Each structure stands twice: as C-alpha cells, then as structure tokens.
Amino acid sequence: MDDMLKVENLSIAFRTDEGLIAPVQGVSFSVQKGKTLGLVGESGSGKSISTKALMRLLPGTAILGEDTKMTYRAKNGEIIDIEKLAPNSRKTRHLRGGEIGMIFQEPMASFSPVYTVGNQMMEAIRLHRDMNKKEAREFAIEMLDKVGISNPAQRIDQYAHEMSGGMRQRAMIALTLSAGPQLLIADEPTTALDVTIQAQVLELMSDLQRDLGMGMIFITHDLGVIAQIADEVAVMYLGTIVERGPTRDIIRDPKHPYTQGLLEAIPKLDSLTHRLSPVPGDIPSPHARPTGCPFHTRCTRKIEGVCDVKAPTEVDLGEGHAVACFLHADEGRHVA
Amino acid sequence: MLRFTLERLVGMVVTMALVSVMVFLIMELPPGDYADRYAFRKYSGTGVNVTEADIQAIRVDLGLDKPLVFRYFDWIGGIVLHGDFGQAFAFETSVLKVIGDKIWLTLGILFSTLIVTYMVSIPIGIYAAVRRASVADYGLTVFSYLGLALPNFLLALILLYFANKWFGADIGGLFSADYKDAPWSFAKAWDLFKHLWLPAFVLAWSAVAYQLQTVRATMSDEINKLAVTAARARGVPETKLLIKYPARLAINPVVSTIGFDVNRIFSELPIVAVVLGLTELGELLLRAYLDLDMYVAGAILLLLTFMIVFMNFISDLLLAWLDPRIKLGASS
Amino acid sequence: MTSVVNDDLKNGSESELTEDQKRLLKYYSASQWTLIWWRFRRHRTAMIAASLLIVMALFGIFAEFVAPYGPTSRNTKYLDGAPQIPQFCDQNGCSMRPFIHGVSTKRDPVTLRAISVPDTNKRVYIEMCLEGEKTELLGFIPIKTHLFGLQDPKAKLHIWGTDDLGRDMFSRTIYATRTSLSIGVMGVFISFVLALIIGGTAGYFGGRTDMVIQRVTEVIRVVPIIPLYMGLAAAMPKEWSTTQIYFAMTLILGLFGWPTLARRIRSQLLSIRNEDYVVAARLAGAKPSRIIGQHMLPSFTSFIIVDLVISFPYMILSETALSFVGLGLRPPTVSWGVLLQQAQSIRVIEQTPWLFIPAVFVVVAVLAFTVIGDGLRDAADPYAEAK
Numbered sequence A: 001m002d003d004m005l006k007v008e009n010l011s012i013a014f015r016t017d018e019g020l021i022a023p024v025q026g027v028s029f030s031v032q033k034g035k036t037l038g039l040v041g042e043s044g045s046g047k048s049i050s051t052k053a054l055m056r057l058l059p060g061t062a063i064l065g066e067d068t069k070m071t072y073r074a075k076n077g078e079i080i081d082i083e084k085l086a087p088n089s090r091k092t093r094h095l096r097g098g099e100i101g102m103i104f105q106e107p108m109a110s111f112s113p114v115y116t117v118g119n120q121m122m123e124a125i126r127l128h129r130d131m132n133k134k135e136a137r138e139f140a141i142e143m144l145d146k147v148g149i150s151n152p153a154q155r156i157d158q159y160a161h162e163m164s165g166g167m168r169q170r171a172m173i174a175l176t177l178s179a180g181p182q183l184l185i186a187d188e189p190t191t192a193l194d195v196t197i198q199a200q201v202l203e204l205m206s207d208l209q210r211d212l213g214m215g216m217i218f219i220t221h222d223l224g225v226i227a228q229i230a231d232e233v234a235v236m237y238l239g240t241i242v243e244r245g246p247t248r249d250i251i252r253d254p255k256h257p258y259t260q261g262l263l264e265a266i267p268k269l270d271s272l273t274h275r276l277s278p279v280p281g282d283i284p285s286p287h288a289r290p291t292g293c294p295f296h297t298r299c300t301r302k303i304e305g306v307c308d309v310k311a312p313t314e315v316d317l318g319e320g321h322a323v324a325c326f327l328h329a330d331e332g333r334h335v336a
Numbered sequence B: 001m002l003r004f005t006l007e008r009l010v011g012m013v014v015t016m017a018l019v020s021v022m023v024f025l026i027m028e029l030p031p032g033d034y035a036d037r038y039a040f041r042k043y044s045g046t047g048v049n050v051t052e053a054d055i056q057a058i059r060v061d062l063g064l065d066k067p068l069v070f071r072y073f074d075w076i077g078g079i080v081l082h083g084d085f086g087q088a089f090a091f092e093t094s095v096l097k098v099i100g101d102k103i104w105l106t107l108g109i110l111f112s113t114l115i116v117t118y119m120v121s122i123p124i125g126i127y128a129a130v131r132r133a134s135v136a137d138y139g140l141t142v143f144s145y146l147g148l149a150l151p152n153f154l155l156a157l158i159l160l161y162f163a164n165k166w167f168g169a170d171i172g173g174l175f176s177a178d179y180k181d182a183p184w185s186f187a188k189a190w191d192l193f194k195h196l197w198l199p200a201f202v203l204a205w206s207a208v209a210y211q212l213q214t215v216r217a218t219m220s221d222e223i224n225k226l227a228v229t230a231a232r233a234r235g236v237p238e239t240k241l242l243i244k245y246p247a248r249l250a251i252n253p254v255v256s257t258i259g260f261d262v263n264r265i266f267s268e269l270p271i272v273a274v275v276l277g278l279t280e281l282g283e284l285l286l287r288a289y290l291d292l293d294m295y296v297a298g299a300i301l302l303l304l305t306f307m308i309v310f311m312n313f314i315s316d317l318l319l320a321w322l323d324p325r326i327k328l329g330a331s332s
Numbered sequence C: 001m002t003s004v005v006n007d008d009l010k011n012g013s014e015s016e017l018t019e020d021q022k023r024l025l026k027y028y029s030a031s032q033w034t035l036i037w038w039r040f041r042r043h044r045t046a047m048i049a050a051s052l053l054i055v056m057a058l059f060g061i062f063a064e065f066v067a068p069y070g071p072t073s074r075n076t077k078y079l080d081g082a083p084q085i086p087q088f089c090d091q092n093g094c095s096m097r098p099f100i101h102g103v104s105t106k107r108d109p110v111t112l113r114a115i116s117v118p119d120t121n122k123r124v125y126i127e128m129c130l131e132g133e134k135t136e137l138l139g140f141i142p143i144k145t146h147l148f149g150l151q152d153p154k155a156k157l158h159i160w161g162t163d164d165l166g167r168d169m170f171s172r173t174i175y176a177t178r179t180s181l182s183i184g185v186m187g188v189f190i191s192f193v194l195a196l197i198i199g200g201t202a203g204y205f206g207g208r209t210d211m212v213i214q215r216v217t218e219v220i221r222v223v224p225i226i227p228l229y230m231g232l233a234a235a236m237p238k239e240w241s242t243t244q245i246y247f248a249m250t251l252i253l254g255l256f257g258w259p260t261l262a263r264r265i266r267s268q269l270l271s272i273r274n275e276d277y278v279v280a281a282r283l284a285g286a287k288p289s290r291i292i293g294q295h296m297l298p299s300f301t302s303f304i305i306v307d308l309v310i311s312f313p314y315m316i317l318s319e320t321a322l323s324f325v326g327l328g329l330r331p332p333t334v335s336w337g338v339l340l341q342q343a344q345s346i347r348v349i350e351q352t353p354w355l356f357i358p359a360v361f362v363v364v365a366v367l368a369f370t371v372i373g374d375g376l377r378d379a380a381d382p383y384a385e386a387k
C-alpha cells in the first residue's frame, strides 16, 4: 500500500496541575497519497492534539507515549520518524508547512491581525520554496487566484479582518498550500462557516486535493461533512478509535453504538427537530476516564459486567472495516 | 489616517483648553493675589511703608482688578498669542526667562527615563512570558511588587546613600561643578548625559514595574493565540516567530500607555528632583509653589500637562500605525 | 455541577447525605461573601499582608498605649541617639529579662560637644505594661499604662533611637502610623463618595450627561497628580491650625482620587441599566438614587471593594510625598511623610540612619494593600485568571 503517513500506537499525556492526564491512548491510522482520511468525534475526543503531534506542535507539557511511531514519507522519498525529530530542528521546520500543512477552524484567528495576507503568504513561500521576494509575491497572487479569490492582486495587500469569513478561509487554504505540502491536515475548517459557504469550501478542497494529488486528514464532528469528502473514516471517542473503515460502509452500516448515535445527529431536511447532542450524556472529563470501554457510561446497549470491566479490542469486520465493541466481538471471530 | 489625526488634534485642543481653566483656578487659589505677594516680598523688611493704594496701583497696572473671567483670558491669551506666561516675581523677570532651557533638561530627563523604561520592561517582560514559571518570572513578580511599593524618592535616597557609602561619590545633580554655569558645549552635553542615568533609573523604577506586568500579561496571552500556532505550523523558526507574531502585539499596550508613563514620570519628578538635586521644571515647580509664585507654577503645570497630552496624541498615532485594526475602526 | 447537587437534595433528606455531599451543599448554599472569604483565606500572602496591616492599624489606633512617649516629648540627654536594642546578655553575663544599658553624657574630646555614650556597666530592665507618661487613649480616655517601658522611671527607652531634638523615633513612628493610615482612610472615603455621585450620575443617565462628565474626568486624569495636589496644598493658608491642615489634606487627596473608581462604577452601571430589574424599578417610579443604591450597586460591590483597597497605596504615597517636600502636613503633626522630611539629605541618613525607619512602614503598608487587593480580586472573581 502507498501509505504516506503511518501512525501507530499514538499516545499523548499532559502534565497538569491536577496530575497526569492521557487524552489520547493507542491511536493508529494511516493516510494514502491522494486520499482523505476523515477523523470524526465530539469535541474533546483528542482529534486536534493527535494531528498536532504529527507536526510536533504539542506544548511542552505534553508527553508522547514510548511506543508511539509516526512514519512519514517525504516528497523526496526519505522516510522520516516524526517522533524522533528534535523540536526546533531544521528538519522539523521543513516538515511543518513544507511537507504537512495545517488549516484551523477559525480563519480569522489563524491570521495575524497586524500583517497582510500577502506578508504571511510570502513568508511561508520563501521559507519553503526557493524564490525571491518578487517571485514569491507573484506566486502568492497565483495561489489566491487558484482558491477562487477574485482580484487577487489587490486582495494580497489586505488584512484578514478586511475579508469575509468564507474568503478568509480560502485565503488560509492558499496560505497553507503555497508552502507546497503533500499532506494537508484540515482541523474543522468549515465549522465556523455558513452552510452555503461551507459547501463551497469543501468543494474547493476536494478539487485542490485532486489537482495537487495531496493526502488529507479532515477533522470534523459532523459525519455529514465526512460523507462528502472522505475516502476513509476513523471515529474517535475519548482518545481512542472506536470504529474505522471506508466511508460508504461506515455511513451505510455503522457498527459502533457511538457511530450510530453520531449518524442520527445529522440534521435531516425532512425533520425539523435538530438534536444538539448526538448521544445522551456528556463526554467524561479526561481526569475521570471510565474503566473498561470508554463509551460504556453513555451506551444504551452496554453489557453489564463486560463493558465496564475491560476495554474492547479492535475487531476486523473485513474490507478495512473494524470496530472496537463487545457487541461485535463474535462477528469478528467468524471472519478471522 | 488624515481624518483620524485631525480628530485627535481637535480632541487635544479641547482637553488643553479645559486643563488651562483648571490650572488657572489653581493659580487663583492661594489667599491674596500677585500684587499683595509682590508688595510683601519686595518691601517687607525694607522699612518702606506700602499702603493699600500702592498695591491697588500695581493691581490696576497688571489688570488684576478685572473679574476672574477677564483675567483668565488675559492670561491664556498672552500664552497662546504672544508666548507670554506672565511675570515671575521671585526672580523679577518673565516666567519664560525663568523656565528657559529647563524645558530641554526636563525633556532630556523624560526621554531618557522612557528609553530606560522600555529598554528594560519590554525585553524582560517578553522573556518572562516565554519562560513562564522560571526564576526570571518569579523574580519579576517580586520586583513588580517592590517597584509599586517603594516610592521613587525613597529609592533615590537609598541609592544616594549607598553611592556615598561605597564610592564616596555624590552622584546627584545634573551637572558636575565645572559645567554647572558653563555655556552649552559638547563637553557639557556629555557631562549631562553622564548624570542623566541616575534620575532616569530612579524615575523609571515604578514605570518599569508597571509595564513589565503589562508586557508579560499580553505576551502570555498572545503566545497562545492561534495565529502563532498557525505560523509555527508553517515552519517559521521559533525566535523569528516569537518576535514577529506575539511580541509585535505585546508592545501595543505599552505604546497605548506612553501618555500614562509620561504622566507618572512628571508626577514623581518634583519630589525626586528635590532628593537628587535636579535643576529642572519639577524642582522649579515645587519652589514656585512654596513661594506662591503662581505664574511660574501655572506655566509649568500647563507645560507638563501639555507634554502629557501631546505624548498621548503621539501614542494614538503610533498605535494606529502599529495596529491596522484601529485605523479601520476610526475611518468607518 | 449545580444540577448534581440539586438532584442530591431532591433524592435524600439531609441526614442521609455523605460527608462529601454535605461539604458540597455547604459550598453551594454559601453566600457570595462567604465564598469570597473562603477563597481569600486560601491566599497565603494576602492573609499575611492582612494580619500585618491589622497589627499596624491597631498600633496606630492605640498609639498612646503602644508608644512609651508622646510624639513630641523630648529627651534632651539623648539627642540623635542610636537605637537601644534590648539585649539579654552583655559582658557581665546573661539575664532572663531584656535590658538596655544606661546612658551617660560625655564631652567629645575633639568638638567639645556633649555626646551620649552607653554605660555598659549599668543595666536598665525593660518591662511590659507598666506605668509611665500620662496620656489620653484615643484622645479622651486617661491612661498611665504603656505597652512597655523601663523599670527605672528616670531612664528612657528608645528602641529606634531619637532625632536631633531627642524625640523617640518609635513613639513618633507609631503616632505617624495613625495619621498616615487615617488620612488614607479618609481620602479613600471621600473619593469613594465622589466616585459614587459622579460615576453614578454618568452611568445612570448616560448620553449627554455622561459625555460631559467623561470630558471632565479626562482632564483630571491628564494632569500629573502630585503637582496638582501640590498646587492645592500650596494654597493652604500658613496660619491654619494642624487640625485644619489635616482635614484639608484629606479633602485634597479625596478630591482627585475618584476618576478610576468613578469609571468603574459608570461602566458597570451602563452595562446593567437596561436589565429587567432596573427597568422594573424605574417603571415603578423609584428615585434614581434608590435604584442605583438598592438595585444596581449590590451587583458589583465586590469590584468596588477591590478598587477601594488598591486605591489606598496612592493616597498613602501621595500624602507621604507631599509632606516629604513640605507641602502637606506640617510639624508638630507627625506622619510618615513628615518624619521622612528629616531624612532628606544623605548626611542625615549617614549619621542617623534610624530616621529612615518610617520609610519601611510606608513600603510595608503599600505592599500590604497591594497584595490584599490582588488577593481580594482573585477571590471575588476567580475566573479573571491571575495574570
């Protein structure tokens, strides 16, 4: 398989005033060239920090697990062990932006308010491409044009606060792509946008991905969005992946009660009732992780004496579809 | 930007007009008037018998018999139209002559204090925010408390004491004895420069304590902003990143409080000047108050306030230039 | 969290509650003030500062009892005398009770001036709560007992030395503490009342009234404050009595101390003037002063208290600075500033460094108020994240 990124056993802990917390535990996934992995889960499930770990962007209080392995194949074919990189080394800086790019939820806050969009774009271009000032500026204008910003030669000298929300996110995409990454991490890039603009941005991202042949990790808490953009899905709950598989399989036939709950939460056009919380109950705090299956405190189908005692292992259901749930433990055995 | 500048300018004029009224009222406050005090000062002890009529003559001569409002306009009109701040009786000459080049000395002290303040507080504040919970960070907290609690004039006394004890040197004053009354020359300017650091340090004391806190707090906020993470995720090298993104914004509150700092410095100046033997406006102001030489006092109070208002104006302009969001807000 | 507690309350009578639940229950049913007090109590530095300040205030209030001598009593036999530190041991052995050495007068062989030197062979013992100079506690209760003094009624004890007139620095500092702290209290009180009126008017009526008041406030904020105070203080007639000057000083300090607090009151009032309960009170025809006092102020009293506490240092420092340069209180009144006036030149500090002791009081008092203010702010608003 043509994996450009392979993450195995990613665990993240934080030193806090209240002691050590472990919001990500043993997460594994991989991304293929030109394909999109969707990472889904409620807020607090550890999606953002998992991807930040890929770029070594976690704060100093974070500790990576000992058997965490993150292997990345760079543009020039070199294999990089991300977990072994020194935090501020040249290699890390090249990885950030030049190999892996990141787009965040708040386009407004992602830009510095005191520099023009062009200033920040040219900075990124000159860091990662061998260009002089003039070439960088021309390239930046080209990129702005590519993401569908009209009048790019003028827009380039504007500040983020002079743009509309949708245009800002387009500019952010242009900024991130201008450094030439081959893997794009998009952390809830459309959550803060209006629905119509959301659709436009999603389309833009799919188009760009196809044109540039990038791999992508698309983070969201909305399975509806995933259906439009991802090839594969991993559903995260409280720092572990509870279900994974090809998007079509997951949407059509979700196996984990949590995934099922998330699917029900997608607002449907024919019903006006919009449920805010996909699954009843609150996500437990990372300071008080439940024992056993992390989801058992909210699960309507939990098996007493099993789910609250030990953690389920991942069961392969065939064709890349896997689930970590005792309800499916038997099916898994049949396949195996 | 032009409209913004004009707006601030008009605001400045209005403020100064109101300030001048207040200053004038303070000048009028002490019992008796200029004529009384002039006559008393000039003739008491000389054996000359001054009658009420003589005093009245002085009064009429100077227009002091007119109602308050007229006197105010006489006074402010003289200043605005002719640069005439009135008479200084303690020196029997015009206020302007008395003040003279003390304005430049005062500005020298002011700017060296501001430079010391920002050269110390900005880098250290930024450093403490980057290295939170380090020794520097704790030291800074302790220092800021002390800086606020130990008044500058006491600090000045303590410094003088130790300078005297350890080096046997009298480090007060603005000039060495050789240059005190010498005409201005390069050597004299250098001598002044050598003497300026102590008052600058003493006056910067509490301003530094205050600004350190501000810089550290804003920098800590800014460091955690998404824009910084986003820039880091684009591979911007760490030092450049810190300077270009959070530090650039962390100085905004400093710039916006330049006027406050000038105010604080001028507020403390008269007292510190007494201790350090600085012969500038603050010390002159104090002497004028003690002698009830109110034209001199009024002129100095007005000048000091004008400098504060002017620096406020400069700080507004600087801030608008530093932060594009402000310009936008002002023009819309 | 709250809902959890409510459920607990519904589910069981109080006797069935566990210790933990009882603690929670107590927590959630405590009043705002109790909560602030609990949080404040955890702030160690602030608690220490508060205790220090209370001791200082008590010393000031009961100055007549604490100080062995009056602020102007002179000991002509001990001019510019060094502090007499109570000791337990000397070359003649040790004792259980603290003592000092007696003083004898000698003539300086060079200058022929009379100087005082300790007589190491003579011990005078120190005692607690003994009779001494007659004074009036708080100015009206006649007492003879003092906190401490010397057994020998003829000898005098100067633990912090004396000034050039032979006045006891300890006693003077204690009396000065009373003056300086009380000036602070009065100044803060006056500026509080003014802030209430001015900020209240601006914030309640808003609009044009507010604009005018804002302009005036701006003018006061822009003039350097100490020179402004000095201008007002300079206008005090020379022939005024010490009492008149004392009250004039409190007025002067209070007169310009209000802008910060007024601003706070104004902005808070502006932000809640259209809340339902305020509108309701207005429609019911209540008077503005009543609406502000009864309905609006209580919602942010804790902020006002914090602001009041942190405005103390400014009052104290201003008074000290003014008196220090001779434009504030005047002798024979004693305040920290007045005492420090004697320590203006390096020569004095060099020869008689103990005259600088009042400075320590100034620093400690200002520090204490600042720390308490910070502690209170954290306690009143735990979410404002201490920066």
Ligand SMILES: Nc1ncnc2c1ncn2[C@@H]1O[C@H](COP(=O)(O)OP(=O)(O)O)[C@@H](O)[C@H]1O
Pocket (backbone or CB within 6 Å): A014, A016, A021, A023, A041, A042, A043, A044, A045, A046, A047, A048, A049, A050, A059, A061, A286
């Ligand atoms: N700097 C940090 N210090 C301590 N805990 C953190 C930190 N950052 C994140 N966490 C913990 O990690 C959990 C997951 O965070 P995040 O990855 O942002 O979730 P998601 O992106 O899925 O909403 C959070 O609930 C929080 O408890």
Ligand SMILES: [Mg+2]
Pocket (backbone or CB within 6 Å): A043, A044, A047, A048, A187
């Ligand atoms: Mg997130």
